[in-house]
Amino acid sequence: MGRQPCCDKLGVKRGPWTAEEDNKLINFILTNGGHCCWRAVPKLAGLLRCGKSCRLRWTNYLRPDLKRGLLSETEETMVIDLHAKLGNRWSKIASKLPGRTDNEIKNHWNTHIKKKLIKMGIDPVTHRPIGQKVANPDVVSATNSSSTVSVESNLEPERQANTGPPESSTDARSQDQLVDWLLEDELPEIDDSWQNFAINSDDFSNEWLLDYQGIGILDSQLDGCFLESFSEA
DNA sequence: AAAGCCTTCAACCGCAGGTTG
């Protein structure tokens, strides 16, 4: 593709992860109660990968607190609403959807939601009816949630009529304050059972979690390490 | 049946921002 590899080119494996590599990474993180620094992980775990690749694999796929499968209708609606307010700040959006990663949401947005909105005659960038001009497109996402065509606009009339964002300003700090203000806002609960989710060996009913057993991870390890590492989150 | 096109999503990249010495 013409791009330079991010890490030491020689001896670093790229591409899809094998079950064996997953196993090594999981085992390392389990036995160490988390990761120390990602750059050291591949070496210590015996992986021929760069730290970045390990971090990505862990956060986007192997983390035990991940929800798998397609986004529910409710989650989708939340994503649309949050996107109208935050724009492409996928990590911020993901932080409001427990068990979902920014990558997952970004992919879902690009492959499903975008098309859905276009079909509905809504511009996925401005969240306005397609063709409608925007005075200042740069600030649309973060500032005009009350005038965007929110798919769930009927869910939040009170919120929109609320006290309003902090003093508007163009500097970065104020933008961050705005984002914080938006994120502080109460959002509809998605799924009570998930909200109350706690890592516990009894909860390992999902197929992918069962796979851990298939690659040699013991329940006792899960109990000890995951509880310690993730319940505190 | 098979070739070509389309869709999906895991994984990669470069950059920005935060942390540390």
Add this chain to the structure above:
DNA sequence: CCAACCTGCGGTTGAAGGCTT
């Protein structure tokens, strides 16, 4: 204060599987 290092983020790519012709 500054440079080096590390992590997280968002955009992009490409392999694989599904679909259409």
